[in-house]
Amino acid sequence: MHFNHRHILITGASGGIGAALAQALAREGASLLLHGRNPDALNDLAGQCLHLGAQEVQICCADLAIATGREQLVACVSRGFPRLDTLINNAGISRFQLFDQQPPEQIEQLITTNITAPILLTRALIAPLLNSDGEAPVILNIGSAFGSIGFPGYSTYCASKGAIRLFSEALAREFSDTALRVQYLAPRATRTHINSDNANAMTAATGSAIDSPERVARAALKLLRSGRAQAAVGWPEKLLVRLNGLRPELISRVLGKQLGKIKTFANQP
Template sequence: MSADRKYRVLLTGASRGIGKAIAVALSDKAERIFLLGRDKKALDEVASLISGVDVIVLAGDVADVKFCAEVESLVAARGGINVLINNAGISDFCAFERQSQETIEKLLQVNLLAPIQLSQQLLPRLLREPSAQIINIGSTFSYIAYPGFATYSATKFGLRGFTEALGRELADTSVRVRLFSPRATKTDINSPEVTRLNQQLGTFEDDPAEVARQFVFFLTQRQTEYRVGFPEKLFAKINQIFPGVVSKSLHKQLPLIRQALASISTKS
């Protein structure tokens, strides 16, 4: 194996958006990449974009506990990993009182429970590696809880808490646990209403390729957390120290946010 290709990666949510861009960007850094998602055809297409790397497609649903339990043995059978990237995620921009129980449960399962379960299942193997990482994909909403995204923000705050606690628990081991947090990015996760709202609020949306470039930089560095975007980094800090200041600023955005929420006609 070339010294440059030291990563053996399991990447969830690899079929589209940020995950797809990360998979492609890892081409010259990884020895092996397991691409996980529900859409096998899309994963095969991503695999065809990557050359010089051992690519294995794992088609399945991270919300399916049985499938997650199988992932460990599937990965072990093909030589194991030293990096787990919990990227698969879903969102739902919705007035909280109208959000369905089913959507709430799905958000918690995919965004929070699945990364926790996959981390636990793969941890014994990761601990046997001389150096290994679990990288969870957070969000600006891991730091700033946002109106219209109450449950999504809860999952991303939860993921940050999990990352911090597990990282501290494993501080004397070979496994580092880290959080990479994109800001708004041009992918399918954002509904047309969210994209329109971002435009109205002047919220910048990154290209997935740029997010992936910053992710690969983060992968090779030591810091525990990385947030994409300067104003977002600053607002996250302000929110930690003076949450009232951010609440006031978001209060001013509420009329536009309510308008966007009202434009979503059916219960999600």
């Protein structure tokens, strides 16, 4: 895949992984529509992307957790970025906290941001993507290793990423008789602001690796180039995901041994 002919929308481009993705695609000469909620961060990033070699960069500010925000982003595409051929659903939020302590309104916000928003945005943009007369259309959904492994303290986040994993798989199969390709990338823990101090402390205490956003961006470009349906970032997570599918009780045993430690960090009454 050559990115220099592509017109790519990245949601959540102002965040850690989104910005690294934007920079990596800019180096390849792509045309970019950068979405986020913070206009200053987006303007800074747009300047960097132009400097790095992007053909064209536009920005669009919108809150995807509300219908009018999603409509705003769709309007940005139809008004200013009509040659869209690649949608990267990357915006998301996380919450590391014991389930019975999570405020219901924050659970709802997470489900809306991580599931409802990307699915409805995809629904709104699928016709323009299918009708794009340039490059073959692509949708890349950014999931998580936690979309395949239920992890204590991350119940609602795991639910949201598991939903996006199956959404991606079903959509890829439904559109496999068209030019549209649907892909899913599952990063493991990555150093960005999405993770709270407690989440970072738990990751360190359990000896889990943490990637740079640039590593995730490289994996995303590799996946886009490969055309494969899905990919995960990092060992041993790739293996653990497979093992969890085959023998979930083995992963339950491993996590059971670490449960006390995990709960110490997830306990935030």
